[in-house]
Amino acid sequence: MSDVSHPPRTAAVIPAAGRGVRLGPGAPKALRTLNGTPMLVHAVRAMAASRSVTLVVVVAPSDEVQGVKTLLADIALPDRTDVVVVPGGDSRQESVRLGLEAIPDVIEIVLVHDAARPLVPVDTVDAVIEAVRDGAVAVVPALPLADTVKEVEPAPAGLPPGPEPVVATPERARLRAVQTPQGFDRATLVNAHRTMAAAGGDGATDCAGMVERLGAPVVVVPGHEEAFKVTRPLDLVLAEAVLARRRANDGF
16 A cells, blocks of 8 residues: 655744844834834744745744734734744743744654744745755755954953954855754754753754754755845845835735
């Protein structure tokens, strides 16, 4: 008797509990608006645009959970995609872990996507998923660097900023600027979070870094220039310009 093969199911976790102090005073970063719509809504739509994503888990500030639920209840998404909202933790790592705990066991692939990258194209999302389906346990989209990078010796904590001595110039051709969504075999990501928590560590700046610490391989697929992170006020201006171009070209 033959068995019909189905693609592994995919969920996306969007940690959106950060306050985004570099954007200045106001609402949490994920709730700042682009073209009148909160960045979080753009990010959820970007994940749901992939036909592979059947669940989006939004990890919201603990005092904003009900408001985020109300916000997302009013947006139009494909029927195949469910959205749930859970409260976040004190760190990004903890928030992702809480998001993972809300994912049903039938999910085999997990994406982790920054709410502050609201404009990632669906082709990039699909490329990450496809690489995991092809056997990679951890996948990150990334771009080559345009600038030369210097490694420096930072000034000791507590001292005013000043000249920092250069200790090395890495070979730029070997460097990549990493974006999201990062994609994972679900069991590998859960193991990485469990191992990091048991060690009492919180040093990794992304989930792929946690997987690297397990000794598991991480691979890179091409990223996209529109998947930039909205961190500073100038990034908001650039994001608005991208949206304006999309409306003009695609009726977005």
